[in-house]
Amino acid sequence: METVMVTTRIVVVEDEPAIRRGVVDLLRASGYNVAEAADGLRGQEEAQRDGIDLVLLDLLLPKKAGLDVLAGLRKLKPTLPVIILTARGTEDDRVRGLKMGADDYVVKPFSARELLARVEAVLRRSRPPSREAVSKPTGARFGRAVIDFSRREIRWSEHERGELSETESAILSFLVAHRQRAVSREELLSGIWGIEPEGLETRTVDMHVARLRTKLRDPSGRATGEGILTVRGHGYMAGPDLVAVEGVAAGRAS
Numbered sequence: 001m002e003t004v005m006v007t008t009r010i011v012v013v014e015d016e017p018a019i020r021r022g023v024v025d026l027l028r029a030s031g032y033n034v035a036e037a038a039d040g041l042r043g044q045e046e047a048q049r050d051g052i053d054l055v056l057l058d059l060l061l062p063k064k065a066g067l068d069v070l071a072g073l074r075k076l077k078p079t080l081p082v083i084i085l086t087a088r089g090t091e092d093d094r095v096r097g098l099k100m101g102a103d104d105y106v107v108k109p110f111s112a113r114e115l116l117a118r119v120e121a122v123l124r125r126s127r128p129p130s131r132e133a134v135s136k137p138t139g140a141r142f143g144r145a146v147i148d149f150s151r152r153e154i155r156w157s158e159h160e161r162g163e164l165s166e167t168e169s170a171i172l173s174f175l176v177a178h179r180q181r182a183v184s185r186e187e188l189l190s191g192i193w194g195i196e197p198e199g200l201e202t203r204t205v206d207m208h209v210a211r212l213r214t215k216l217r218d219p220s221g222r223a224t225g226e227g228i229l230t231v232r233g234h235g236y237m238a239g240p241d242l243v244a245v246e247g248v249a250a251g252r253a254s
């Protein structure tokens, strides 16, 4: 399987060296890519760079106040997640920060666990489903059939083969990649067609799935189990008999 690696980049803006060091070390130890700044001007510069996923922003900073940095960022990058690091007794600033579009705040002194939990929660909220890090399967097995997603082919034996359309192959691969949960029709629409669900009939998905189920039937008439389950009122899910396999692209039928 090919794993999509997502490196999350965080900027820490904090003038107190001990706190900054602690936060930076903690985030790095947790696998984040971290840049740091000890004043507001430098902080704004770092936060404006491309590819930044989150900013941890102290409010009382030399050279440029945290709230001014936040205001500047909101103009340039309206959706960039920002968590305010604030001292006790500065409730007014905290409220102003949230009103100005900060995503959350953490009150100093905070524990490592609390900070990481806030960071993870804000990152989770800010990520569209398509950026979820999942393993993309190269193929799947269903009963005696081997499905090759890149060739868009179902093989029951050397002489029994079927073809999948690009969309059918994408739907099947998406369901296999997210096999631990149900996938809604809307998510399939945005994940596969790359469009917002509004404006497209979710019935389109049902039609493709119906065709897929027909194509998954064993030509010999043998029972194959359940390939795609319908989750009432929600969408679809890979059945227990549809499993991801590796190395299918090498073209071996077993």
Ligand code: CA
Pocket (backbone or CB within 6 Å): 014, 015, 016, 058, 059, 060, 061
């Ligand atoms: Ca400070």
